Amino acid sequence: MAGVKLIEVKEEIMADNAKQAETIRGELHGKKTMLLNLMSSPGSGKTSLILRTMDGLKGSFNLGVIEADIDSTVDAEKVVAAGAPAVQLKTGGFCHLDATMVRQGLDALTEKNFDLIIIENVGNLVCPAEFDTGAHKNVMILSVPEGDDKPLKYPLMFSVCDLLLINKTDYLALSDFDINALRKRVLVLNPKIVILEISCKTGAGIDDWIDWLKKEIEDFKK
Amino acid sequence: MAGVKLIEVKEEIMADNAKQAETIRGELHGKKTMLLNLMSSPGSGKTSLILRTMDGLKGSFNLGVIEADIDSTVDAEKVVAAGAPAVQLKTGGFCHLDATMVRQGLDALTEKNFDLIIIENVGNLVCPAEFDTGAHKNVMILSVPEGDDKPLKYPLMFSVCDLLLINKTDYLALSDFDINALRKRVLVLNPKIVILEISCKTGAGIDDWIDWLKKEIEDFKK
Numbered sequence: 001m002a003g004v005k006l007i008e009v010k011e012e013i014m015a016d017n018a019k020q021a022e023t024i025r026g027e028l029h030g031k032k033t034m035l036l037n038l039m040s041s042p043g044s045g046k047t048s049l050i051l052r053t054m055d056g057l058k059g060s061f062n063l064g065v066i067e068a069d070i071d072s073t074v075d076a077e078k079v080v081a082a083g084a085p086a087v088q089l090k091t092g093g094f095c096h097l098d099a100t101m102v103r104q105g106l107d108a109l110t111e112k113n114f115d116l117i118i119i120e121n122v123g124n125l126v127c128p129a130e131f132d133t134g135a136h137k138n139v140m141i142l143s144v145p146e147g148d149d150k151p152l153k154y155p156l157m158f159s160v161c162d163l164l165l166i167n168k169t170d171y172l173a174l175s176d177f178d179i180n181a182l183r184k185r186v187l188v189l190n191p192k193i194v195i196l197e198i199s200c201k202t203g204a205g206i207d208d209w210i211d212w213l214k215k216e217i218e219d220f221k222k
Numbered sequence: 223m224a225g226v227k228l229i230e231v232k233e234e235i236m237a238d239n240a241k242q243a244e245t246i247r248g249e250l251h252g253k254k255t256m257l258l259n260l261m262s263s264p265g266s267g268k269t270s271l272i273l274r275t276m277d278g279l280k281g282s283f284n285l286g287v288i289e290a291d292i293d294s295t296v297d298a299e300k301v302v303a304a305g306a307p308a309v310q311l312k313t314g315g316f317c318h319l320d321a322t323m324v325r326q327g328l329d330a331l332t333e334k335n336f337d338l339i340i341i342e343n344v345g346n347l348v349c350p351a352e353f354d355t356g357a358h359k360n361v362m363i364l365s366v367p368e369g370d371d372k373p374l375k376y377p378l379m380f381s382v383c384d385l386l387l388i389n390k391t392d393y394l395a396l397s398d399f400d401i402n403a404l405r406k407r408v409l410v411l412n413p414k415i416v417i418l419e420i421s422c423k424t425g426a427g428i429d430d431w432i433d434w435l436k437k438e439i440e441d442f443k444k
């Protein structure tokens with residue numbers, strides 16, 4: 001009984017969310033602000049990527065950041081210390097961001113003229129994939145220590161993303177991670193996804209990510 | 223509106239779940255079968271730990287395994303290949319196990335005389351912490367590459383566990399992971415938690431885990 005009710009309520013919430021996400025997407029399109037939703041497991045390197053991205057876009061594009069965590073402000077503090085406008089959303093136990101929460105984040109950003117806003121979603125390979133945040137692009141990180149079997153276990157996340165960043169390639173020497181096997185598993189789920197290999201620690205591959213991102217922003221603004 | 227309804231439905235489901243979990247815990251107690259719920263992020267080493275545990279308990283205790291994944295059977299296949307009775311639950315998108323799903327897993331195990339059954343929960347540091355599975359002990363893994371700040375971000379998971387295993391200590395040399403800082407952050411949330419350092423890859427610390435586990439099973443059977 002409870003299960004059926006839950007499914008009905010969930011469908012209603014998903015429909016509401018989809019509507020709100022579409023509104024956000026349209027509004028930001030009008031402002032020429034691209035919204036990018038960054039997702040991964042806990043500790044895959046989302047905040048480190050944002051710090052690298054701030055560096056890479058400096059002088060070209062204006063970046064804002066919406067951080068989400070269940071209960072902490074450490075990520076937004078790091079981003080602000082590094083010089084970008086950022087707000088922290090505390091989800092209060094919620095395991096993902098939805099469009100309403102993103103709206104609160106957008107409203108909380110005091111500066112308004114951004115070329116790009118990155119949402120750092122809650123660290124979770126499951127639930128964030130189900131909720132449209134209003135983003136124009138969805139990007140995920142999989143880090144080498146997590147293993148190359150993850151597309152088999154979390155297929156939805158790999159299916160909804162435009163770009164997969166394989167991070168912590170500096171761990172490859174210590175690991176039996178098989179990049180070719182990973183690529184095959186991902187491309188079966190999502191033939192259009194772009195896959196890049198990076199290390200936020202050493203900087204390897206970061207230029208490729210910045211090139212991809214700049215081109216996406218330029219195309220978006222056309 | 224939808225939000226309020228969701229909270230009400232969630233509370234109802236949580237109450238049902240707590241009741242079912244209590245029933246499972248009591249039944250298994252009567253059979254002297256300890257149920258252990260193993261949780262972590264994706265790729266922290268849950269299946270590797272189970273394989274190590276099969277080895278460590280061989281000849282002493284009879285082990286069964288309930289694997290859970292959103293959509294794959296690779297973990298149960300590994301466990302069965304290594305020689306333990308295992309069933310695979312596909313959660314069909316659900317981000318955690320609840321007591322009803324665990325009941326299905328217990329029913330599906332054809333052998334019935336276990337000293338220990340390990341549940342490998344869905345890889346997720348958020349949702350599994352909220353749902354009582356009926357387990358007698360909750361154990362989590364945090365792996366070194368995930369970083370030492372995770373207790374700040376996922377406090378509930380660290381609060382509900384009896385034991386924390388810090389896995390992939392073989393990565394410590396490549397990492398700025400601060401074990402003392404991690405210990406302090408965890409003990410603030412959960413002063414009674416036991417913390418052990420292991421590497422499923424090299425085998426370092428596995429004896430400490432097996433010693434802890436054997437003592438828990440012996441105490442449980444008294």
